[in-house]
Amino acid sequence: MATADIKSCYIGPEISDEQFIPEHIFFFLAKGFVEGYDGHNKYSLHSGDYCLLRKNNLARYAKQKENDQFEKVVVVFDEPFLKDFQSKHAFNTGPSYTEGTFVFFEKSDLVPNFILSLASYYQKDGKIAKSFSDVKREELLLILLQLDPGLANVLFDFSTPQKIDLKAFMLQHYRFNVSLDRLAFLTGRSLSTFKREFKQLFKDTPSHWIQQMRLQEAFFQIRQKKRKPTEVYLDLGFEDLSHFSFAFKKKFGVAPSKVGINH
Structure with a gap:
């Protein structure tokens, strides 16, 4: 996949750079290499790879540049946005269908094509205007739910963590x-x-x-x-x-x- 027109981009509310994930985060790696860890398993991402990091989990990642470059696209699906999305679209919810912080998807042209479509929305500061960011977040979420309908069980579960060992x-x-x-x-x-x-x-x-x-x-x-x-x-x-x-x-x-x- 060509990544020449992709720049590092952050869409959605700002989230502090800590190892606790307070909201669901979509991560697309345009250039570079990432090794993630969630306390259970290690995960590797190469250029063109993407995943969802689930909220209310711990995770960290180490990054390496590729040809002296590291570029990523981060999209945050916060709870207010997800509740608004849910009110517009009919998705059944149920128990979370998978364990682990990192959720990967089958490769599809839909995702890289979406990422490339962001190029025309970049402002000089590398961000996307609020008037467009919610529309693009909704578009991406529809793509992800098409790739994995069971993801609705994770995204629209607004409960807090239960008492564990x-x-x-x-x-x-x-x-x-x-x-x-x-x-x-x-x-x-x-x-x-x-x-x-x-x-x-x-x-x-x-x-x-x-x-x-x-x-x-x-x-x-x-x-x-x-x-x-x-x-x-x-x-x-x-x-x-x-x-x-x-x-x-x-x-x-x-x-x-x-x-x-x-x-």
């Missing part, structure tokens, strides 16, 4: 850098209930337990898997290499760069 969730997601409020919400608990049950279960506070789990995993990755500190600290939820190195040395008595030399 706290231990299993935390062991699977401690690497994600999100607030305790988000973690409580995703496990179907209030913040106070989350903290109380966490303390009863792990005999520790959430913040301290999360850091210790990350440091233990870092030690394993560096010593056993022979990975470099610069390769692991972001994967484990540390935003800053110097902070990671300080916390690591405080816990293990040795800098992460020195692990394996005398240990």
Whole structure:
């Protein structure tokens, strides 16, 4: 597929750049390579690939440029938009039909042709005017529902997360850098209930337990898997290499760069 006329574009309400997904997000990769992770599986996207990221999940991705370029189109399907769409179109809803954060579709010319159609709507700032963005979002949503009618079960489910197994969730997601409020919400608990049950279960506070789990995993990755500190600290939820190195040395008595030399 030719991508020469595609520019990076963001359609829909602004969403903070965090690892919690508050709304359904359609992601089209025009140029580059992306490796995504949702706590369960890793997913790879190449130029021309596309997927939907489901709301109320955790996810992160690492990107690589292609010929020194990285271009994507991101379309956010927020709840008010989806409710308005649902009022115009008849789609039956039911239980979510799949697990996981990333939903992929069978390849179809409909999607890349839609992406190419956006070129004439770009403004100088690389965005699309509000008067056109809702129309284009509706067009894309109709395409996706045609490709996968069962997607209606996911998109039009406006319920909040139900109470789930706290231990299993935390062991699977401690690497994600999100607030305790988000973690409580995703496990179907209030913040106070989350903290109380966490303390009863792990005999520790959430913040301290999360850091210790990350440091233990870092030690394993560096010593056993022979990975470099610069390769692991972001994967484990540390935003800053110097902070990671300080916390690591405080816990293990040795800098992460020195692990394996005398240990």
